[in-house]
Amino acid sequence: MRHFKNIIIGFGKAGKTLAGSLTSHGEEVLLIEKDPMMYGGTCINIACLPTKNLVINSQRGVKYEQAFETKEAMTAKLRNKNYHKVADQNLATVLDASAEFIDDKIIKVTDESGTEELTFDRLFINTGAESNVPNIDGLKIDDKIFTSTEMLAKKELAKNLVILGGGPIGLEFASMYAGFGSKVTVIEPMPSILGRFEPEIAQAAKADMEADGVTFMLKSSLTKVEETEAGLNLTVETEDGVKDLLADVMLVSVGRHPATAALHLEKTSLEVGQRGEIVVNDKLETSVPNIYAMGDVAGSLQFTYISLDDWRIMDNQLFGDKTRTKKNRPVFANSIFIKPAISSAGLTESELKAQGKAYKVLTMPAAGVPKAQVIGNPRGSYKALIDPETHEILGATIYAEEAYETINVITLAMQHHLKAEDLRDQIYAHPTMTEALNDLFKF
Numbered sequence: 001m002r003h004f005k006n007i008i009i010g011f012g013k014a015g016k017t018l019a020g021s022l023t024s025h026g027e028e029v030l031l032i033e034k035d036p037m038m039y040g041g042t043c044i045n046i047a048c049l050p051t052k053n054l055v056i057n058s059q060r061g062v063k064y065e066q067a068f069e070t071k072e073a074m075t076a077k078l079r080n081k082n083y084h085k086v087a088d089q090n091l092a093t094v095l096d097a098s099a100e101f102i103d104d105k106i107i108k109v110t111d112e113s114g115t116e117e118l119t120f121d122r123l124f125i126n127t128g129a130e131s132n133v134p135n136i137d138g139l140k141i142d143d144k145i146f147t148s149t150e151m152l153a154k155k156e157l158a159k160n161l162v163i164l165g166g167g168p169i170g171l172e173f174a175s176m177y178a179g180f181g182s183k184v185t186v187i188e189p190m191p192s193i194l195g196r197f198e199p200e201i202a203q204a205a206k207a208d209m210e211a212d213g214v215t216f217m218l219k220s221s222l223t224k225v226e227e228t229e230a231g232l233n234l235t236v237e238t239e240d241g242v243k244d245l246l247a248d249v250m251l252v253s254v255g256r257h258p259a260t261a262a263l264h265l266e267k268t269s270l271e272v273g274q275r276g277e278i279v280v281n282d283k284l285e286t287s288v289p290n291i292y293a294m295g296d297v298a299g300s301l302q303f304t305y306i307s308l309d310d311w312r313i314m315d316n317q318l319f320g321d322k323t324r325t326k327k328n329r330p331v332f333a334n335s336i337f338i339k340p341a342i343s344s345a346g347l348t349e350s351e352l353k354a355q356g357k358a359y360k361v362l363t364m365p366a367a368g369v370p371k372a373q374v375i376g377n378p379r380g381s382y383k384a385l386i387d388p389e390t391h392e393i394l395g396a397t398i399y400a401e402e403a404y405e406t407i408n409v410i411t412l413a414m415q416h417h418l419k420a421e422d423l424r425d426q427i428y429a430h431p432t433m434t435e436a437l438n439d440l441f442k443f
């Protein structure tokens with residue numbers, strides 16, 4: 001039985017970055033990845049990067065078939081680069097195999113050549129998440145019903161697309177496909193979309209998506225799917241009664257759960273949480289000594305930058321001063337890449353009200369920013385909430401071009417307790433969308 005000082009299961013953001021930390025400290029590491037098409041993990045192959053590449057090209061007016069080829073070339077290049085970044089290090093080995101537990105101290109790896117059992121000093125689990133598929137009459141993933149993974153592999157443009165779930169995945173695909181010219185309908189049980197954002201800004205974003213051709217069926221539930229010669233026949237219960245929809249393709253985007261099924265956790269004493277996540281403490285230690293979990297599989301918020309922050313915690317706990325934990329993550333933003341993007345950080349007005357905190361509201365339209373006119377998309381608005389006494393920023397929502405860049409200035413300001421006047425009086429490059437902060441923070 002081979003023994004390794006460090007084994008990482010899954011080529012995710014935290015895992016691949018940790019492989020670099022371990023080798024730079026002179027430690028050997030075995031990184032196990034079950035799928036060579038996933039070197040580099042979910043983000044670069046089937047998630048953030050291909051979707052954003054398609055979003056950008058759909059907004060540029062590129063035809064879908066061309067955008068698809070561009071996206072394929074980009075992911076292939078990144079996959080290769082990510083593989084070599086780990087595999088080319090002397091102390092690192094990448095093993096193409098699926099890993100599972102035998103018990104708390106032994107894992108089994110399986111590839112085409114057979115199986116092998118391995119032991120370790122330390123084991124890091126970074127296997128990510130998988131799409132949920134709801135239990136609905138007739139719904140199964142096949143050649144017309146896709147999760148985001150199969151959807152991204154589809155060479156031909158879906159002309160009439162129904163999207164189940166209006167979360168970040170559903171909305172980004174809706175915006176992108178409407179941009180490519182598809183007819184898009186989103187079915188969502190909740191009464192609104194973008195529920196974590198300021199409601200008036202979320203409402204404006206929804207209206208803009210509708211103007212771009214997306215139809216929303218809110219407070220609606222899909223109850224039956226029938227595959228007919230004409231396409232998918234979908235039965236939807238709405239507030240106004242039962243409706244039938246015809247679609248050629250359906251995207252299922254109703255959330256993702258931690259990817260643990262293949263690991264056989266039942267053979268271990270690893271604690272599993274209610275959402276199927278491997279339970280970790282603030283230092284990412286599991287209930288078994290020397291086994292750690294990071295990223296989506298550990299129930300962290302499902303963002304690549306949070307998985308990367310899990311690596312920072314792990315790196316600090318192994319090789320640093322051991323002060324970094326989940327409790328002291330820096331302020332971070334949430335962005336959804338629609339047209340324009342919507343980004344937020346900190347608290348919303350209703351959250352501040354619920355906490356009984358005093359606040360002052362600052363707002364301005366995106367049309368007031370010269371760069372919005374230069375880009376040719378003056379849609380949207382900015383909203384910030386500041387403490388009336390200290391002038392520190394309590395929360396912000398940006399629905400405007402390049403919102404996902406501007407919000408990073410705000411999170412940095414929040415993290416370092418800067419005041420509204422610091423952002424108001426800063427000199428920003430011109431013309432940029434960040435210049436909005438000169439005006440937004442005038443009070």
Ligand SMILES: Cc1cc2nc3c(=O)[nH]c(=O)nc-3n(C[C@H](O)[C@H](O)[C@H](O)COP(=O)(O)OP(=O)(O)OC[C@H]3O[C@@H](n4cnc5c(N)ncnc54)[C@H](O)[C@@H]3O)c2cc1C
Nearest residue numbers: 010012013034041042047099127128295296302303304307
């Ligand atoms: C369509 C989509 C768009 C997204 N867009 C964004 C975005 O714009 N911004 C953002 O921050 N986040 C986005 N996310 C979320 C983000 O992709 C994830 O949070 C992030 O990739 C999780 O990384 P991770 O480190 O947990 O593991 P992952 O990157 O998921 O890596 C896990 C790896 O483990 C491998 N694996 C699994 N089981 C085994 C096993 N038993 N043996 C061996 N290998 C195994 C998998 O093949 C995979 O390569 C998006 C997600 C999706 C689905």
Ligand SMILES: NC(=O)c1ccc[n+]([C@@H]2O[C@H](COP(=O)([O-])OP(=O)(O)OC[C@H]3O[C@@H](n4cnc5c(N)ncnc54)[C@H](O)[C@@H]3O)[C@@H](O)[C@H]2O)c1
Nearest residue numbers: 134164165166167168169170188253254255256302335336
């Ligand atoms: N830009 C980004 O940062 C980005 C983009 C995409 C995904 N992600 C990450 O990936 C995660 C997964 O995304 P997601 O959109 O699949 O999940 P989600 O859980 O965020 O949203 C799922 C949506 O589906 C709805 N839903 C649930 N059950 C349903 C059903 N039976 N029928 C119809 N709708 C139903 C929910 O009400 C919700 O609105 C996100 O939470 C996010 O962390 C991030």
